[in-house]
Amino acid sequence: MNTLRKALLVASVAAIPVLAWNGPATAQPVSGVYLGAGVGINNLFNTKGKSNLTGLTLKPDIGGIGALSAGYGFGNGLRAELEFDYTGQNGKVSGFGGSVKATSYTYGVMANALYDFDAGLGWMYPYVGVGAGMQWLVVSGSGNHAQSSGNFAAQGIIGASFPVGIPGLSVTADARYMSTFGDTNFRHGNKLDSWQQLSGLIGVRYAFGAPAPMEAPAPAPVAAPAPAPVRTYLVFFDWDKADLTARARQIIAEAAQASTRVQTTRIEVDGYTDKSGTPAYNQALSVRRANAVAAELVRLGVEKQAISIQGFGETNPLVPTADGVREPQNRRVEIILK
Numbered sequence: 001m002n003t004l005r006k007a008l009l010v011a012s013v014a015a016i017p018v019l020a021w022n023g024p025a026t027a028q029p030v031s032g033v034y035l036g037a038g039v040g041i042n043n044l045f046n047t048k049g050k051s052n053l054t055g056l057t058l059k060p061d062i063g064g065i066g067a068l069s070a071g072y073g074f075g076n077g078l079r080a081e082l083e084f085d086y087t088g089q090n091g092k093v094s095g096f097g098g099s100v101k102a103t104s105y106t107y108g109v110m111a112n113a114l115y116d117f118d119a120g121l122g123w124m125y126p127y128v129g130v131g132a133g134m135q136w137l138v139v140s141g142s143g144n145h146a147q148s149s150g151n152f153a154a155q156g157i158i159g160a161s162f163p164v165g166i167p168g169l170s171v172t173a174d175a176r177y178m179s180t181f182g183d184t185n186f187r188h189g190n191k192l193d194s195w196q197q198l199s200g201l202i203g204v205r206y207a208f209g210a211p212a213p214m215e216a217p218a219p220a221p222v223a224a225p226a227p228a229p230v231r232t233y234l235v236f237f238d239w240d241k242a243d244l245t246a247r248a249r250q251i252i253a254e255a256a257q258a259s260t261r262v263q264t265t266r267i268e269v270d271g272y273t274d275k276s277g278t279p280a281y282n283q284a285l286s287v288r289r290a291n292a293v294a295a296e297l298v299r300l301g302v303e304k305q306a307i308s309i310q311g312f313g314e315t316n317p318l319v320p321t322a323d324g325v326r327e328p329q330n331r332r333v334e335i336i337l338k
Contacts, residue, residue, distance in 0.1 A: 282313040
């Protein structure tokens with residue numbers, strides 16, 4: 001397998017989730033420093049080579065892998081991390097007119113770039129990534145111990161994280177395909193071709209400074225049932241969420257019923273956020289909240305053509321605050337019956 005084909009294969013592995021996903025997806029922000037660790041199984045593929053006297057073939061069995069990582073989340077779905085990995089597997093080396101039992105190890109350091117997706121499930125966040133770095137191969141057998149010089153390596157990563165209820169803590173599961181480039185050189189003229197391995201890992205990740213879950217604030221009083229020219233209903237949201245709570249669905253149901261009891265020509269659904277995120281992120285979040293409320297109204301029988309949907313981000317707060325303040329009253333959608 002030549003260098004170009006290997007690079008294309010690594011890039012293809014990383015692109016699989018993006019090509020397969022055909023629904024709306026927004027970034028799940030991981031902000032600040034995080035640490036991760038994982039263990040799993042590893043398949044180091046058979047690798048051919050040669051010595052000064054004969055051809056060689058390294059034939060490893062299925063082995064294990066461990067990985068440690070430290071990274072930083074930028075709050076918009078992107079993460080960058082530094083990873084140390086180590087694998088070990090038994091097997092054999094054939095050549096010199098026969099074969100001998102051998103143990104092989106690989107270890108190295110990789111710099112990875114990853115992107116987390118919010119698939120709207122709440123309990124699972126897929127991610128995809130690529131990495132580049134240096135890897136070393138060690139082969140031991142029949143009293144000999146040979147360590148290679150370093151090889152440049154690249155890898156593709158696909159996986160998912162699963163929050164476990166403790167702020168910042170998630171279980172992770174991912175698959176990785178790694179390939180080195182160029183000959184794997186040992187002392188005394190021995191060498192192997194570049195090598196590839198496929199790994200599956202289960203691990204944990206802890207993000208420092210993750211906010212604790214917040215209970216939904218008590219909703220503002222609903223307008224009196226007496227007919228009025230304009231009637232407004234307020235639906236509140238948890239921090240950085242666009243999911244509808246049970247109380248939110250009750251208020252939306254009241255608004256849907258009211259729209260059939262009084263003469264209503266227009267229904268405005270306006271989304272807002274607090275000021276704890278960036279203006280661009282908050283604008284997108286306000287639209288997601290407005291869309292969630294509008295979809296529930298349509299499900300309850302309101303004509304879609306009668307609904308106007310808008311997102312205003314962090315503007316027009318109910319409670320004026322400074323930037324960065326998490327104010328529950330400002331995380332809302334207003335349903336206005338006209």
